[in-house]
Amino acid sequence: MSAEVSTNESAPPAEKKSKLTNAQKARIERNQAKAQKLREAKLVSHPFKELASNKEGGTHPEAALSQGSSVIKVQGTKYIDSGGGFLLEQPVMPTGVGPAGLNKSGEEAPPILDDAIAIPVQYEECLECGDMFADSYLFNNFGHSVCDKCRDKDERYALITRTEAKAEYLLKDCDFDKREPKLRYISRKNPHNVRWGEMKLYLHLQIHQRALEVWGSEEELVRQHEAREDKREEGKARKYNKKMKQLRMEVRSSIYTKKTHEVHEHEFGPDTYDEEEDTYTHTCITCPYSETYEKM
């Protein structure tokens, strides 16, 4: 920056000597000085620069001589502050050659090191064709190792909604969410109404396997289906009979009058006298009701 400034300062006077007067030259110099002051006043010092300098001073007395440099040493490793938010790692050099090397690197552009992390690529084998693939629709969403070419979305790898799965395979919510391993799904907007709950799509193949885990066999599943249907029919018939009985009780009240409206009349036994409280007590013969009263 200083060299540039000096270069800029030296070039204009050479040109101006041939044309400008002394008054103009003096004015140019005053304006340049004013601009330089303004630029320096606007500069804000880096808040961590002093700290870095202090650390360097504490560690290497010789490095303190080169104040203003952007070398930072952390945990035995030196980093070059590029000023753009990144720290460039610098290999450790001998102490004797250090200042000289540092000066050279300061003059020249710093070397760019290739420090990208090598991510190991894992390949999956397709269950259908045996090819190796890195990712596929079924593997990413459902964890099923089938490549995209072998995916037949209408037949073998059809999707099923959560509601249909529960109804068709008689599964519960815990069979989806809590039983290990958890079944994965895709969320879609509800086709009936956008504001309603989201539609969860599961892989039909996985749902089928989970149903076999829960019920044991397909025959057991069919038996459960039939049992539930019979229970539903019985419930319907029982509900109808209950409604009929209620209607019968309501309309033909003469049949049910005795049961509902019979009033029990007490038949009391002999009186029992309590001298301490001066009260009499008698009890019903047919029911455990007892009555206490006083006599005048």
Next chain:
Amino acid sequence: MADSCAENAAKGTENERPKEVEASADTVPQVEEGVEEYLKRKNMVLLDYEKQMFLDLVEADGLLVCAKGLSYDRVVISILKAYSDSGNLVLVINSSDWEEQYYKSKIEPKYVHEVASTATERERVYLEGGLQFISTRILVVDLLKQRIPIELISGIIVLRAHTIIESCQEAFALRLFRQKNKTGFVKAFSSSPEAFTIGYSHVERTMRNLFVKHLYIWPRFHESVRTVLQPWKIQSIEMHVPISQNITSIQSHILEIMNFLVQEIKRINRTVDMEAVTVENCVTKSFHKILQAQLDCIWHQLNSQTKLIVADLKILRSLMISTMYHDAVSAYAFMKRYRSTEYALSNSGWTLLDAAEQIFKLSRQRVFNGQQEFEPEPCPKWQTLTDLLTKEIPGDMRRSRRSEQQPKVLILCQDARTCHQLKQYLTQGGPRFLLQQALQHEVPVGKLSDNYAKESQTRSAPPKNVSSNKELRREEVSGSQPPLAGMDELAQLLSESETEGQHFEESYMLTMTQPVEVGPAAIDIKPDPDVSIFETIPELEQFDVTAALASVPHQPYICLQTFKTEREGSMALEHMLEQLQPHYVVMYNMNVTAIRQLEVFEARRRLPPADRMKVYFLIHARTVEEQAYLTSLRREKAAFEFIIDTKSKMVIPKYQDGKTDEAFLLLKTYDDEPTDENAKSRQAGGQAPQATKETPKVIVDMREFRSDLPCLIHKRGLEVLPLTITIGDYILTPDICVERKSISDLIGSLNSGRLYNQCVQMQRHYAKPILLIEFDQNKPFHLQGKFMLSQQTSMANADIVQKLQLLTLHFPKLRLIWSPSPYATAQLFEELKLGKPEPDPQTAAALGSDEPTAGEQLHFNSGIYDFLLRLPGVHTRNIHGLLRKGGSLRQLLLRSQKELEELLQSQESAKLLYDILHVAHLPEKDEVTGSTALLAASKQFGAGSHNRFRMAAAASRRGRR
């Protein structure tokens, strides 16, 4: 409620109750004793509650609402007999045909007059007094024309009072009666409490229209009714017949579909009050009426899906009835009809449900077995009925030592079809009947199952393990009928079915060909159920019960009867009970009215417990049948509770009976009524009477009394003059003539051309003809709504509007008045008459006839007038000058264009007329350039005249040559 079907109580209790009744009879007040003597003298036997009804109505006029089955007919007969005298004139209105016949048969013929067809004869018959069963429409006209002496009418009896609100005729007649007669009675009867719960304040409005102040409510649970019926209650035996698994499943599936449709209809119509539309109400019989009452006023607003669902609910109810009561083969044939492709396209979609598929499958399973062989299952009640007739009743006869008498059994059914079914079953046996039904309904019978064929063989083949006497008889039977193979039986049944008609009778009489027991020493031989022991009595044709009973004196007698017939209504059952006096009654179907009629009949006979009727109820417990019966009971009970609650809150004005003038002051809106009263008071002061205002009059055509408008006009204080007029329907002033058209009538008249002719007549004889287009009160007041008349609604509306436009173009003087309801029309008529002179009845009657009348409009021949009006250039402003100065048609042809210009006062009109008279025009090449729509319309209407004019012009040219 007291509809107890349990067995009778102990005999000790039964003995105590008659004493209580006798004790209570001793405390009857003197008035009732007098009435009882009077009733005995009149040969009337009334129950206690019927006496109370009679006394209440005789004391004060009122509306009597009683439960179905507790018929008020005896009370009506008592009142009619009380007034059977030449000095009384009693009118009975709003009766149905069978009611009229029934009451006439109970009254002495001397006092009952037939309704005469001519007015003069009716006038003479009225003066003779007595009883008149008359139509309300005829009565209204006679009251308006003063043919009947209103002051001399003793009273009016209104039957079926719950229908008063729907038509204004009875209210009109009663208002005319009460305006001039303050002493006669008005008694109204109704046996339909449910009808009073429909609509807004139905009870109050009915009583106001009837001019009665009292409401008498007689439900079945009334204390008097229970007191009367309890000691003589029938021996009821309720038999619960289990139904098969298939019927149970079909029933539950139909209920499921009904529930789905009911929810769907409520989802579509959220704003409509669908409270009454429930599955329970869909099952009952009166669902159609409930639905009509609720949806009729908004039927135009419903979409097509709702209408389809309503239609499907009715179909599902009929399917339910078919499954429960018809035989399996008929039910299957009926079910198959709704599984076709055509029906699937036109219904609301219920056939696509799983339950519908189950229904179709199960109904087929009832007819064919697992191997697709024909093996229909019998009706569940058939076996129970056979057991009753062959085992239970003979055993009971022997047990109760009534073996000497002839057992008489009455079987009551819901409809004629069930009667026919039972008759065929009892005479032919179940398997043969079902096979015959299969052939009739074209159900494919591939082959009979082995069990079914065995059953058929067993029925026809004689059993071997019988005694020698029976062997001889069976040999005779087998000799006359050789054993039949399957195919032969099919051929025989096919020939039988071809000859048999499909007519269902409402009543059948059967007897049992059981061998008569020789004596007490004879061995008790059990009748063989395999043999058809029932046969038809031939006296059925004459419907003579006595002859039928006499023809089989010692054999059991069985009568099949429906609850009500078309000829006698619900009185048919009472008639049959009186004649037959049955020992046993079998209720094959459940009916509230019939049960009560049996109870009342038993209460009248007052027999000891051993001699009373035994009533067997065959009912499917916990099915739709029981639900429908209980629901009808509950609805009736709720209706009575509603009426009782309404009665406790009603506010009845003191003048509601119409016996003071206050009731009619509210109706009239003219000021001349107080003026008349003031005039009367001034006359009392001795001053000279002032001229009073004349009551406004409206001349009404006789045919218009079928509608509500004359009643509403009269209600607004206008005087209605019934007259037979040929031009128009209403004459408001000497200038104003109104032709009234409802929407359907308007469409029909426009299409057929009748309206055109009517408008021609009106505009010819009246200065201000009016076409009144009147909408129904409950329908929307716009033409864009959907009508139920035509399915192409938009097309029909466009045609209507176009034709109305052409009509107004052709008749410039015609005015169109649009009215939203008859009430608005009455108000319009009143406003149109303000400040106008009154119409003359004689002039209105004379118009339209062939008599010559003096009028300004009739200076010219009407034919020539109409002809000239259609020529181009001639219109209403210049036609009079043309007619006066033009001379004849020949002279008109000789005039020049300038002379025509002077006649028509217009150069353009003269040119048009001259061209049409002198220049030959081809119709297909005519181009209307620069002419108005009037001319275009005139040309369109004058096409025929154009051709005739060309021929006349050619003839005149030949005349010149």
